[in-house]
Amino acid sequence: MAILIDNQSKVLVQGITGSEGKFHTQQMIAYGTRVVGGVTPGKGGSEVEGVPVFDTVRQAVEQTQANVSCIFVPAPFAADAILEAADAGIALIVCITEGIPIQDMVRVNEYVANLPNTRLIGPNCPGLTTPGQCKVGIMPGDLFQPGEVGIVSRSGTLTYEIVNELSKVGLGQSSCVGIGGDPIIGTTFIDVIPMFEADPQTKVVVLSGEIGGSDEENAAEYIKTMTKPVIGFISGRTAPPGKRMGHAGAIISGGKGSPQSKVDALTAAGVPIADTPADIPALVQRALSL
Amino acid sequence: MKLQEYQAKQVLRDMGIPVPNGEVTGTPHGARAIAERLSKPVVVVKAQVQMGGRGKAGGIKLAKSPEEAETVAGEILGKRLISPQNPDGMVADKVLVEEGISIDQEYYLGITVDRDTQRNVLMISRQGGMDIEEVAAKDPDAIATLPVDPLLGLTDYKARETLYDAGFDHALTNKLVPFVKGLYRAYLTVDANLAEINPCVLTAEGGIIAADAKINIDDNALYRQKRLASMQEENAEDPIEAEAMKRGIAYVRLGGNVGILGNGAGLVMCTVDEVARAGGKPANFLDVGGGAKADQVRNAVEIVMMDPNVKGLLFNIFGGITRGDEVAKGILEALQSMNIQVPIVVRLAGTRSEEGLKLLEGTPLIPVGSMQEAARKIVELCA
Numbered sequence A: 001m002a003i004l005i006d007n008q009s010k011v012l013v014q015g016i017t018g019s020e021g022k023f024h025t026q027q028m029i030a031y032g033t034r035v036v037g038g039v040t041p042g043k044g045g046s047e048v049e050g051v052p053v054f055d056t057v058r059q060a061v062e063q064t065q066a067n068v069s070c071i072f073v074p075a076p077f078a079a080d081a082i083l084e085a086a087d088a089g090i091a092l093i094v095c096i097t098e099g100i101p102i103q104d105m106v107r108v109n110e111y112v113a114n115l116p117n118t119r120l121i122g123p124n125c126p127g128l129t130t131p132g133q134c135k136v137g138i139m140p141g142d143l144f145q146p147g148e149v150g151i152v153s154r155s156g157t158l159t160y161e162i163v164n165e166l167s168k169v170g171l172g173q174s175s176c177v178g179i180g181g182d183p184i185i186g187t188t189f190i191d192v193i194p195m196f197e198a199d200p201q202t203k204v205v206v207l208s209g210e211i212g213g214s215d216e217e218n219a220a221e222y223i224k225t226m227t228k229p230v231i232g233f234i235s236g237r238t239a240p241p242g243k244r245m246g247h248a249g250a251i252i253s254g255g256k257g258s259p260q261s262k263v264d265a266l267t268a269a270g271v272p273i274a275d276t277p278a279d280i281p282a283l284v285q286r287a288l289s290l
Numbered sequence B: 001m002k003l004q005e006y007q008a009k010q011v012l013r014d015m016g017i018p019v020p021n022g023e024v025t026g027t028p029h030g031a032r033a034i035a036e037r038l039s040k041p042v043v044v045v046k047a048q049v050q051m052g053g054r055g056k057a058g059g060i061k062l063a064k065s066p067e068e069a070e071t072v073a074g075e076i077l078g079k080r081l082i083s084p085q086n087p088d089g090m091v092a093d094k095v096l097v098e099e100g101i102s103i104d105q106e107y108y109l110g111i112t113v114d115r116d117t118q119r120n121v122l123m124i125s126r127q128g129g130m131d132i133e134e135v136a137a138k139d140p141d142a143i144a145t146l147p148v149d150p151l152l153g154l155t156d157y158k159a160r161e162t163l164y165d166a167g168f169d170h171a172l173t174n175k176l177v178p179f180v181k182g183l184y185r186a187y188l189t190v191d192a193n194l195a196e197i198n199p200c201v202l203t204a205e206g207g208i209i210a211a212d213a214k215i216n217i218d219d220n221a222l223y224r225q226k227r228l229a230s231m232q233e234e235n236a237e238d239p240i241e242a243e244a245m246k247r248g249i250a251y252v253r254l255g256g257n258v259g260i261l262g263n264g265a266g267l268v269m270c271t272v273d274e275v276a277r278a279g280g281k282p283a284n285f286l287d288v289g290g291g292a293k294a295d296q297v298r299n300a301v302e303i304v305m306m307d308p309n310v311k312g313l314l315f316n317i318f319g320g321i322t323r324g325d326e327v328a329k330g331i332l333e334a335l336q337s338m339n340i341q342v343p344i345v346v347r348l349a350g351t352r353s354e355e356g357l358k359l360l361e362g363t364p365l366i367p368v369g370s371m372q373e374a375a376r377k378i379v380e381l382c383a
Helices: A019-031 A057-064 A075-087 A102-113 A157-168 A189-198 A215-223 A259-268 A277-289 B005-014 B028-038 B066-076 B132-138 B156-165 B170-189 B219-224 B239-246 B265-277 B294-305 B324-336 B353-360 B371-382
Strands: A010-014 A034-039 A051-054 A068-071 A092-095 A119-121 A127-130 A134-137 A146-153 A173-178 A204-210 A230-235 B022-025 B043-047 B060-063 B080-083 B086-091 B095-099 B103-114 B119-125 B143-148 B192-203 B208-210 B213-217 B250-253 B258-262 B284-287 B312-319 B344-350 B366-368
Touching (some): A010 A057, A010 A075, A102 B119, A146 A157, A157 A277, A157 B265, A173 A189, A189 A204, B103 B170, B119 B132, B170 B192, B239 B294, B258 B265, B344 B353
Parallel strands (some): A010 A068
Antiparallel strands (some): B022 B095, B080 B086, B119 B143
């Protein structure tokens, strides 16, 4: 088991002929991901890393039965790429591209959210990995080990940090989902955590949040109803209000999105909060031994 | 990118929203000339700075004659305006000279991107003229909100409903519907992520006019907003942040003495937290971005070292796809060409980090394996 992706996932890479697309296609294949095709308008008929390239997602889906798409298309064209994947019937769209104009995302996200069988992850996210089976996106595969810890995080490198800490002490992962730090994203904590709750392989969930928004607070409400333990971490706890810390979403405004409100909400839901990523393995171990 | 008031008003005017007549100038003499052209009994001279508390800081003055307009413009231009919201103050190099308007009522109209609803949210209040966050905190019912369906746009009936929710009567609601729709249209047309009219004024004559305006443009959309992008004259609150913005580096000044650099916003934020937890005072947040090539590192270090308070540097790099040994080489190469006199702690983790740390041995850099240890070390060195 695991969530969202596994060794049966058939992955398409949109923007496969660009330098990022090409490099990460090779990395995904090396990890064992079934990359069945790529799309770059005007480059149909060629090949990248032994993968056939198509002009449109619709053609690619007809020929390959792809059900997952990983988007590396440059920001000005990425919103259109998401819509193209959605209309071609791709069930899971993972958009790595950062810097998409926010009004494009507001429209596209609304459209995709109205489709019952389509899920968007990102944009501006590292993608997701089911260790030992499949990775979609840019996460460094070497860090992962198959196991029982489900991870969902708003950040990229911080996620790798947490995975590294867990793998070092032999705590493997079921799946790891990077949802991205932008204000408008297709998938939030509240979407992913119930999947881990339902996944038999996952025994404990690590939620890595940060300042800004109220996704962590919303997740805390659901966590109260869960049977599985959840461990939390919040970054940006010492950030001054009103300052934007790199992630467009990481900003505290008018008291909303403050670290204290997140820590309080999660604590009230029985979630132990790690002060630093290095404390996460011990908290996971304790939760597993209960 | 934040537009200046006069630029924001031009955007609104282009959408058919009434704004006071006026022009912008950089000299007291120019202010006098504008006042003469306006030929109104009263003009308002407004400092063009993006700061809260501009009026209290002395950045907005009335003048009853062109001579007086020249005098008050001279009092505003080039002076440091200081308000509680901006203790360091800002200097205006332009003033907007406008016809005075007779105010009966002040309302608030705003629209911004909302994470919770994942939509643009329209906010309307009859309590305009002050900080909307204060209104929201004291009397949340005084603000009517509407998450606008992005696929349908702002429909007439939704605009009406929201105005009625805000407590406007029939006559004012009818007057304000085109105003609100114009604001929404302006907001989308310029790729904004925030647009506010505060106050939106009901004049003694019964007209509606945008007395002040604030529009922030989404930086990600500047490539297709070329006209506005070329109008950029953000007087950044901090000169180093301004330089970092120019170079496209995510840098935030935090006021302490420990310079912090890392890859990935989440990890850097976490490093800032670690340094604070170790009892240190972070000087900044800086995200070097993916990888750590020599020129990237050099550029980043230059920015951090512009802050004279910095007494030491902490690199926190997680080697993922970019391997730790490549990162170490990049840092060494960058620093070789620079003359950095402060201690530098480098924390490397992830793929091939041990090889990377080994490369740093025997150099003036201090290699460290864990984030906490790195934070402790640099705080000790900066004490």
